[in-house]
Amino acid sequence: MNKIIEKIKNIYKTFFISDLIQITDDIDYKRKRILRMIVEFKNGNISTGTGFFINIKGNLLTCFHVISGGDLKILRQNDDFISITGADEHTRLQEWVNSKIKSINVELFDGSKIELELSEFNEQYDIALLKIKEVKFLEKIEFCELNFNQNLKYNDAVFFAGFPLNHSYTGLNTPFAINTGIVSFFPETEVAGGKYRHAQLNSINLGGNSGAPLFFKNSNKVIGIVNGNMNMGSDNILFHEKTKNQAVPGSLRIPLAIAYVTELKLIKEKSSIFNSL
Numbered sequence: 325m326n327k328i329i330e331k332i333k334n335i336y337k338t339f340f341i342s343d344l345i346q347i348t349d350d351i352d353y354k355r356k357r358i359l360r361m362i363v364e365f366k367n368g369n370i371s372t373g374t375g376f377f378i379n380i381k382g383n384l385l386t387c388f389h390v391i392s393g394g395d396l397k398i399l400r401q402n403d404d405f406i407s408i409t410g411a412d413e414h415t416r417l418q419e420w421v422n423s424k425i426k427s428i429n430v431e432l433f434d435g436s437k438i439e440l441e442l443s444e445f446n447e448q449y450d451i452a453l454l455k456i457k458e459v460k461f462l463e464k465i466e467f468c469e470l471n472f473n474q475n476l477k478y479n480d481a482v483f484f485a486g487f488p489l490n491h492s493y494t495g496l497n498t499p500f501a502i503n504t505g506i507v508s509f510f511p512e513t514e515v516a517g518g519k520y521r522h523a524q525l526n527s528i529n530l531g532g533n534s535g536a537p538l539f540f541k542n543s544n545k546v547i548g549i550v551n552g553n554m555n556m557g558s559d560n561i562l563f564h565e566k567t568k569n570q571a572v573p574g575s576l577r578i579p580l581a582i583a584y585v586t587e588l589k590l591i592k593e594k595s596s597i598f599n600s601l
Contacts, residue, residue, distance in 0.1 A: 350542060350544060351502065353544055354468075354483075354485060354537075354539070354544070355433065355485070355500060356433045356466050357376055357377065357466050357467065357468050357537075358374060358376055358485050358486060358500070358536065358537060359374065359375055359376060359377075359384075359430045359431055359432060359433070360372065360373075360374065360375075360430070360431040360487045360496075361373040361374060361375040361386050361390050361391075361428070361429075361430055361431075361535060362428075362429045362430070362431060362437070362495075362496065363390065363391055363393065363425060363427075363428050363429075364425075364426045364427045364428075364429075365393060365424050365425060365426055366424060366425070366426045367424075369393065370495065370496070371390055371391070371392075371393040371495075372390075372487065372489075372495030372496065372498075372532055373386055373387060373390030373486070373487070373532060373533070373534040373535040374386065374390075374485075374486030374487055374532065374533055374534065374535040374536040374550075375390070375430055375454075375535045376467070376468045376535075376536075376537045376546070377465045377466065377467035377468065378467055378468060378470055378546075378601075379467055379601065380462065380465075380467060381455070381462070381601075382455050382456030382459070382461070382462050382465060383443070383453060383454070383455050383601060384430060384440060384453070384454045384455065384456075385451065385452070385453060385454075385535070385537075385549060386452050386454070386534070386535030386549075387450050387451065387452065387516060387534045387535040387549065387550075387551045388445045388446065388447050388450050388451055388452040388516075388517065389450055389516040389517070389534060389551070390452070390534050390535050391421065391425070391428065391442060391445065391452045391454075392417070392420075392421055392447075393424075395515075395516040395517075396447050396448075396450070396514075396516060396517050396518065397514065399417065399420070402420075404420065404423075404424075405417070405420045408420055413447070414447060417445075417447055418445075421442065421445075422442075425442075427439060428440045428441065428442065428454065432464060432465075433466075436464070438456055438457075438458075438461045438464070438465075439456075439457045439458070440454040440455060440456060440457060441454060441455060441457050442454055443455050443600070444596075444597060444600070445597070446517075446591070446595040446596075446597050447517055447518070448517050448518035448520070448594075448595070449517055449518070449520065449586055449590070449591050449594060449595050449597075450515070450516045450517030450551045450552075450586065451517075451549065451586070451591055451595065451597050453597050453598075453600075468537055468544070468545070468546045469544065469545045469546065470545065470546050470588055471543075471545040471546060471547045471588065472588050472589050472592045472598075473589065474540075474547060474589065475587065475589060476507045476510075476523045476547065476548065476585075476587055477507065478507055478508070479506050479507060479508075480506060480507045480540065481504070481505075481506055481540065481541035482504070482505060482506065482507060482525060482527075482538055482539065482540060482541055482547075482585075483502070483503070483504050483538070483539045483540070483541050483542075484502075484503050484527070484529075484533070484536045484537065484538045484539065484550050484583070484585075485500065485501060485502040485503065485536060486500070486501065486532060486533035486534075486535070486536035486550065487499070487500060487501070487532045487533070488501050488529070488530035488531065488532040488533045489530055489531045489532040490530075495532055498532055501533075503527045503528060503529070503533075503583070504527065504541060505525040505526045505527030505583070506525065506526055507523050507524070507525060508524055508525060508526045509523075509524035510522070510523055510524070511524055513584075515551055515552030515584045516534070516551050516552045517551070520586075520590070520594070521590065522551075522552075522584045522585060522586060523548065523584070523585040523586075523587060524554075524582060524583070524584055524585075525582070525583040525584075525585060526582070527582075527583045528553075528583065529550060529552070529553040529582070529583030529584070530553065531553075533550050533553075533583075534550060534551055534552065535549060535550070535551070536549070536550040537549060537550075538550055538585050546588060547587065547588055547589075548585040548586055548587045548588055549585065549586050549588070549591075550583055550584070550585050551584060551585065551586050552583075552584040553582060553583055553584060554582040554584070
């Protein structure tokens, strides 16, 4: 009987404890590499999101809408952007972004911040490539490996993490949070960029996660980038403002368990964002 009990204990240690240790190690590995993005604009506004270094040279990926402060369809309606004439839309966006941004910083795991500069972007696929401004900080970075060779499939188990906004925090101090889920759908839709094939996950995604790397579950190689979510809501609600003693129209927004992702393989095939690396 004692020998049987000992065998059961060994099986438990082999198949359960080791798995837990592996998962914990993966979280620790990712936590040091998944970083908060902070973009400060000249008008005082701030955009926050998530980003990650992709090589030892100090290149970093995030979503373009994190850098620009708004989805592509919103930027197209901005009066300042509309006032920029001539050239193609990409060049006009580049001019607009350069004129509006005061600084771009990434916050490392230890809380220190490193200033970045925008290298290039593709607004259609909502992707931005940045690099460290001062090479002396290169020794501080830890980067993620990229996987350009695999397509996501239905029911693939995936993992992402970032800094989702929470009502108790600001974008500057909202805690690191993790998400797991499966791939459920591949819609041709507009999220934050143009219309193209996204992967939809059955996982909650809130603002602040944009730019987060997507992994196959229990893998440390990035296969995609989180770039949006789907919200539902009712816009025909009246709220009573005590201070003014009057009813005002409002909106009740409820986040669905839906996250949208762009695959790295698609970005590499459809854009030139990685050509300079």
